[in-house]
Amino acid sequence: MGNLKILMWLGLVSAALACELNPGPGVGSKSPGDNHYRLIVNGEVERYAPDQRYVVTLVGSRTHDVVQQFAGFKIILDPLNPDTRRAPSKQGQFQLFADTLTKFDEECTNSVVEADDLPKTEVQVMWKAPPAGSGCVLLKAMVYENASRWFAEDGQLTKRICEDTSLSIPDCCACDDAKYRMVFEGLWSPQTHPKNFPTQALWLTHFSDVIGATHPKNFTFWGEGQLASDGFRSLAEWGSVGLMERELRQHGGLLRSIVKAQGLWHPRVNSNTSAAFTVDKKRHYLSLASMFGPSPDWVVGVSGLDLCQKDCSWVESKIIDLYPYDAGTDNGVSYMSPNSETVPRERMYRITPMFPEDPRAPFYDPDSKTMAPMARLYLTREKLISKSCDEETLLALVAEEEENTQTVDKPEVDVCRLSASPNIGSSIGRSVQSEIENDLPIDLQSASQ
Incomplete structure (x- = not known):
């Protein structure tokens, strides 16, 4: 019984480490800030409707002279309260578009990563919001440019989006x-x-x-x-x-x-x-x-x-x-x-x-x-x-x-x-x-x- 508890504890620790926003071993320390990378939800949605689907976009700065590119990324869904478990029933779930840029991270629930290391200017995933009563959700991203330059969570790489509770109020007074x-x-x-x-x-x-x-x-x-x-x-x-x-x-x-x-x-x-x-x-x-x-x-x-x-x-x-x-x-x-x-x-x-x-x-x-x-x-x-x-x-x-x-x-x-x-x-x-x-x-x- 003791060995079973140890294995369960090790499994939880391993899962927690797998969900950390870093590129993995062999890279330098995280660079500060977001370097103009940002997460966008359906344009600029600040509140979600329960069970609705939204497009989440990770994109960098675009000017006439520069279009930012990155090789790797990771997008995760986290609870607002760190004591709450990570689960699709609580934070919703990601769904992939039919392209070759993204794949699910097999080691981390509710996590999407790059499918290859080719340069990218933008990636998109679909997010199905959680059911009513789920409260606020954190969308977080890590962007990897090279072994010495990567960014995570800071600034616009974390987006807090909360449930729109006003939607539960009927806006039609017809009875029939x-x-x-x-x-x-x-x-x-x-x-x-x-x-x-x-x-x-x-x-x-x-x-x-x-x-x-x-x-x-x-x-x-x-x-x-x-x-x-x-x-x-x-x-x-x-x-x-x-x-x-x-x-x-x-x-x-x-x-x-x-x-x-x-x-x-x-x-x-x-x-x-x-x-x-x-x-x-x-x-x-x-x-x-x-x-x-x-x-x-x-x-x-x-x-x-x-x-x-x-x-x-x-x-x-x-x-x-x-x-x-x-x-x-x-x-x-x-x-x-x-x-x-x-x-x-x-x-x-x-x-x-x-x-x-x-x-x-x-x-x-x-x-x-x-x-x-x-x-x-x-x-x-x-x-x-x-x-x-x-x-x-x-x-x-x-x-x-x-x-x-x-x-x-x-x-x-x-x-x-x-x-x-x-x-x-x-x-x-x-x-x-x-x-x-x-x-x-x-x-x-x-x-x-």
């Missing part, structure tokens, strides 16, 4: 739930957007399947200034919703409805598709997106549309024009641009007649301040579902999936034709296939047409 019908209408055509319209690949023009959810205020999966997850990248570049849907389902009871509608393929690009969804007083925001292609990584949709009104009623109907957004995952500037991954990913932005300022861009038109919408969204409230304001509903534990049942013919793609045509390139091939995966357990509610 509301069921809506969403109709997505495609408007994009050679007549509405004639510049460089991909007429040579007309058979591939389409809007992908629509994917989205109804959710609380503190949830988001796409929008202006955000960084795309792997699932959103898959949607924006390939028109594939499977991974994005799985990412949404991981949030479970945080969502009220998962919204899905089939895509619109040539020659039905200018027709419509629909789905139903439900909102309640806690989850009254709608976000959804659809890729249009062929394109590098362009989407249309809405993000965080509030359907609850200040007078405690639900919006009866709404019509929203949809404009293009760049997902920040591909460098292409035209419909037919070949694949060119953006590393690291950039923040999503609205495409306008003035930006990006590139004559090759199909929407660039310095003589115009307006743009015709790519698509249009029609929202209609179908019914109210009577609920008591103090009633606890079991639906809070389950996300519904509500999708349309109409059949949309999608073209069969001639792979040989793609590979034999040098003008089409891989950017079209990636926008050809749209997948629907229903492999996760979820309550199904099919919306009748």
Whole structure:
């Protein structure tokens, strides 16, 4: 029994040493300060929403003359109270992007390190925040330039981020739930957007399947200034919703409805598709997106549309024009641009007649301040579902999936034709296939047409 206690104690000491922020043996003493390196959470977030995902970026100074580079790094999650144990249930957990820059540190819980010793200017990891009631968390980093220059914990290499407790206060006073019908209408055509319209690949023009959810205020999966997850990248570049849907389902009871509608393929690009969804007083925001292609990584949709009104009623109907957004995952500037991954990913932005300022861009038109919408969204409230304001509903534990049942013919793609045509390139091939995966357990509610 005594030997077992000694082994357990040695194991705890070993784990504690493995989590120390240093490059390991054979290096000089830590350099003071942060040398302008810093940790950034989703831009400059100071408070986290429980169970929400955030992008953590470790980056150095960037000027016209100097871009700082480093060979190694380590990012860890620590409790604010040193007596509290380190655990994903207390400080959340890291998740890796699909790149080759990062890997988990096998010797330290909640720790990410470099995957190689090549020079880096920036690294990113995803952090899933801990559940409600977890309090404050410390994100700490070590940056290794060489054996005599490394920095850790000082200055902006430690970031304290605390739970946003205000999010638990309902911001909607409606008692009843509301069921809506969403109709997505495609408007994009050679007549509405004639510049460089991909007429040579007309058979591939389409809007992908629509994917989205109804959710609380503190949830988001796409929008202006955000960084795309792997699932959103898959949607924006390939028109594939499977991974994005799985990412949404991981949030479970945080969502009220998962919204899905089939895509619109040539020659039905200018027709419509629909789905139903439900909102309640806690989850009254709608976000959804659809890729249009062929394109590098362009989407249309809405993000965080509030359907609850200040007078405690639900919006009866709404019509929203949809404009293009760049997902920040591909460098292409035209419909037919070949694949060119953006590393690291950039923040999503609205495409306008003035930006990006590139004559090759199909929407660039310095003589115009307006743009015709790519698509249009029609929202209609179908019914109210009577609920008591103090009633606890079991639906809070389950996300519904509500999708349309109409059949949309999608073209069969001639792979040989793609590979034999040098003008089409891989950017079209990636926008050809749209997948629907229903492999996760979820309550199904099919919306009748």
